[in-house]
Amino acid sequence: MNLISTRVAEQLQGGSWIRRMFEAGAALKKQYGEDAVCDFSLGNPDVPAPAVVGECLRKIADCATEPLAFGYMPNAGFPWAREQLAAHLSKEQGLPLTGNDVLLTCGAAGGLNVIFRTVLEMGDEVLAIAPYFVEYGAYVGNHGGTLKTVPSTPDFLPDLTALEAAMNKRTRALIINSPNNPTGQVYGEAELRALADLLTRKSQEFGRPIYLVSDEPYRFLTYDGATVPAVLPLYPYTILASSFSKNLSLPGERIGYLALSSNLKGREQLMAGLILANRVLGFVNPPVIGQQLMAAALGAQVDASVYARRREAIVNVLRDTGYEFLTPKGAFYIFPKAPGGDDVAFVNGPLLREKILAVPGSGFAGPGYFRIAFCIDEAVIHRSAEGFKRALKGA
Numbered sequence: 001m002n003l004i005s006t007r008v009a010e011q012l013q014g015g016s017w018i019r020r021m022f023e024a025g026a027a028l029k030k031q032y033g034e035d036a037v038c039d040f041s042l043g044n045p046d047v048p049a050p051a052v053v054g055e056c057l058r059k060i061a062d063c064a065t066e067p068l069a070f071g072y073m074p075n076a077g078f079p080w081a082r083e084q085l086a087a088h089l090s091k092e093q094g095l096p097l098t099g100n101d102v103l104l105t106c107g108a109a110g111g112l113n114v115i116f117r118t119v120l121e122m123g124d125e126v127l128a129i130a131p132y133f134v135e136y137g138a139y140v141g142n143h144g145g146t147l148k149t150v151p152s153t154p155d156f157l158p159d160l161t162a163l164e165a166a167m168n169k170r171t172r173a174l175i176i177n178s179p180n181n182p183t184g185q186v187y188g189e190a191e192l193r194a195l196a197d198l199l200t201r202k203s204q205e206f207g208r209p210i211y212l213v214s215d216e217p218y219r220f221l222t223y224d225g226a227t228v229p230a231v232l233p234l235y236p237y238t239i240l241a242s243s244f245s246k247n248l249s250l251p252g253e254r255i256g257y258l259a260l261s262s263n264l265k266g267r268e269q270l271m272a273g274l275i276l277a278n279r280v281l282g283f284v285n286p287p288v289i290g291q292q293l294m295a296a297a298l299g300a301q302v303d304a305s306v307y308a309r310r311r312e313a314i315v316n317v318l319r320d321t322g323y324e325f326l327t328p329k330g331a332f333y334i335f336p337k338a339p340g341g342d343d344v345a346f347v348n349g350p351l352l353r354e355k356i357l358a359v360p361g362s363g364f365a366g367p368g369y370f371r372i373a374f375c376i377d378e379a380v381i382h383r384s385a386e387g388f389k390r391a392l393k394g395a
């Protein structure tokens with residue numbers, strides 16, 4: 001007897017490489033002890049939240065027993081929280097946004113599901129530039145769409161020719177993620193403008209807007225002076241999706257948002273659809289505590305210099321041991337070439353034997369590479385050097 005749907009059964013069967021590596025890591029840690037394992041498999045931000053988060057929580061605690069302190073609210077979030085976020089984003093994006101242009105969501109993941117629930121017809125296609133965050137396939141599939149993968153250029157930037165070739169009447173959105181998980185690449189203004197031009201042209205040709213979904217939870221984290229250009233002013237059909245999971249180290253609190261461009265005429269209808277989707281998907285409204293933390297901490301962030309030091313440490317380890325990679329410009333991932341070319345074999349063979357956990361690039365539609373998440377203690381990164389060296393020799 002089937003207890004679950006065929007689709008979910010297939011998803012379970014496919015599993016995710018991140019989860020598989022997590023399980024392999026748990027077994028290794030049990031056998032050899034935590035300190036023997038160098039676990040680069042999970043992007044769980046471990047830098048402490050800024051002090052303002054603790055101060056705000058103490059204030060929330062003082063009011064916790066007031067009537068309706070944790071009551072239901074409008075499905076888009078508290079109006080005051082939307083207003084404050086809009087004021088913050090107006091500065092960041094260089095556009096005059098109001099509270100009605102933003103929607104508070106259960107993380108970026110919740111927000112992306114809300115977008116696809118709102119704009120996709122059955123059979124619509126969403127383009128993703130490979131390699132990409134592996135959950136996109138599920139988020140699009142949840143709402144009757146198909147994720148269509150388009151390769152990037154060799155340095156992980158959008159390949160306009162490949163993107164144009166992949167577009168057709170069913171193309172409803174292109175999802176981008178900069179700074180990127182898993183590559184650490186950051187798109188510049190020229191790349192984004194070229195994408196906007198292509199989408200404008202193709203939307204006109206097909207007679208329906210192709211949305212640019214810009215998933216940017218790592219916007220705050222760039223290196224060597226790299227900047228993340230504002231996307232909302234570049235293209236009216238942009239939907240910005242982001243969260244406070246990484247910049248405030250609050251991923252378990254599930255607070256994120258969507259924002260629309262004030263250049264989009266008639267966006268009230270789109271926002272009404274997004275708010276409805278937030279409700280009917282069962283998110284109902286974003287968490288009370290998350291919204292309060294967000295509002296108190298707007299403009300604050302974790303100490304990014306910790307990530308910068310770790311990035312330098314892992315870059316040195318990989319360079320000194322002879323790996324090939326692009327130095328990440330942002331986020332806390334690095335995506336080196338898998339020695340020998342077979343990422344699954346390398347990660348599960350030579351690397352695992354050294355008790356180093358990483359994720360095969362195949363898990364991100366990027367075979368031939370592997371992902372290292374460097375949101376772990378710098379001492380572990382230094383400790384991994386010998387293991388990386390031996391793994392390269394053993395490949």
Ligand code: PLP
Nearest residue numbers: 107108109133177181243245251
């Ligand atoms: N998008 C990307 C690229 C991510 O890496 C993640 C989480 O790792 C998410 C979205 C989901 O973030 P959130 O915790 O805000 O749902």
